[in-house]
Amino acid sequence: MAKAFASQGDMTEKKTSFTEIGRGLYAFTAEGDPNSGVIIGDDSVMVIEAQATPRLAQKVIDCIRGVTDKPISHLALTHYHAVRVLGASAYEAPQILMSDTARGMVVERGQEDWDSEFQRFPRLFQGHESIPGLTWPTTTFRDRMSVYLGNRRVDLMHLGRAHTAGDIVIHLPDENVMFTGDIVEYHSACYCGDGHFSDWGSTLDAIKGYGVDAIAPGRGDALIGRDMVDTAIENTRDFVASTYAPAAKVAARGGSLKDAWDAVRAECDPKFADYAIYEHCLPFNVARAYDEARGIDTPRIWTAARDLEMWQALQD
Template identity: 80%
Template sequence: MAKAFASQGDLTEKKITFDEIGEGLWAFTAEGDPNSGVIIGDDSVMIVEAQATPRLAGKVIEKVREVTDKPISHVVLTHYHAVRVLGASAFNADQIIMSRVARSMVAERGQEDWDSEFQRFPRLFEGHESIPGLTWPTTTFDDGMTVYLGNRRVDIKHIGRAHTAGDAVIHVPDQNVMFTGDIVEDHSACYCGDGYFNDWGGTLDRIKAYQVDAIAPGRGGALLGQDMVNKAIESTRDFVNSTYEPAARVAARGGSLKDAWDAVRESCDPKFSDYAIYEHCLPFNVSRAYDEARGIAHPRIWTDKRDIEMWEALQG
């Protein structure tokens, strides 16, 4: 029987956890599904990542209301992917914040990404009919910006390309806690289909230099303590390198995309096959690694049609 494409066969509901990772800082996680973060200030709340639909965002709001009745004033989106941003309307926030580069990617490829992700992972789009349209930020930044939630300072920074060109990290200095989006994952595959393999390691180094006490990663459990933080950073680095290097060797000798697929599987399967969304990510990761190794500097736009053409080429 042919394998289901991406996560079309993943219909199992995931268990939600809601962990305090610093005073007034919470990680909303769900067994490898997209995470969200919660930052409680003096008078209001900032949400990090909005989920894929307003209905799923409602599950985050339910958890927020278990710990505070303060209004939600800000939503920060670490990048443009549909599963991260399309639920933003549910929060009724005063500001929706993205990097300027991430906003440009909504304009360039937001609808194509939505159509593609909806096809790949239908379970994550529960209540998709409630999405009002593409999510646009009200506020953008280049290298960084600071938001004060009363006396609580929140630094939002673009410190390098990795998962996408416009990734943001959110650092809360008073607790030395960071929300990394999909730059760092824990026991979950990195999605590299829109990534920059040769930049990713340097961006991880800049996160590591903060020596934070906790991280809410893009997927996987909350990381508490510098040992867990550093272990996840290094396992993310290993995943990215173990994907790129075999694909680059194949590209250098003029091999095919299917050859790259076989080489990456040989490298990654023994170490990462039990990671969340591993099979989902693999074909996109191999395609992007093969492209980057052949000199295609910027990720090509994924569409629902291109997804299937790629999958058929690899399966055929």
């Protein structure tokens, strides 16, 4: 390889924040690293996104213990990616929730994704030796389910494909707040390596239709107020469209993956080069956009070996 992935050299620790975005609702954010969410119910707590390792999960737990001593009863996982789910054991939550499709993706590609992401982004796997294995849900659903934390209703919904085929969002109707996972980002690149570009916009429309007052996005700062929410949704839409359109044009004329890379960079660099993890995401985003434009609906499985082959092709 001519050079390493951008993320392999990213070893800088990120400052974490724990922001209240509604009554008893918190966003754990980390300057572009994966976010988590916290919902405090009448008798117990739901955590959204586990982090990549039990050691990193402990940072979220420490924040929770700063505001409540209620037990953690539920862990909701918005999708299957290793950096979101492999820290689950730290919470000792009796219930782990995922969509049916997300569980199927753990079966199909969970280990491959773990191996791939560990190679790409070692800093996000601090304490990886304590991961007991793949994370499996105790409960799954197809389109929608509600959980009651005492009288507090939590709605979990699959609104459409976007970041992955199995994405869910979590909505709190009492505060009109949503946790979106990586469907929405804020000043962070979207990772589209398992994405569905043609569906992402309509899924964003569905989220926007709720008119929520705050969002905890997958990465980036908590979004408080409808102006900030709408700005983040539209920036995410622009990022996804700006990645796909140039790659699709190249694919339509029979160009190569390297041609698509050059075309996407020309479109996206001026707008998004300063976004968190931009360089990390870009090769995977281009490869997936190029595949989708050529009619490959189901994202090909990323493996540690395929990562290196793709990266070498772009360097050549």
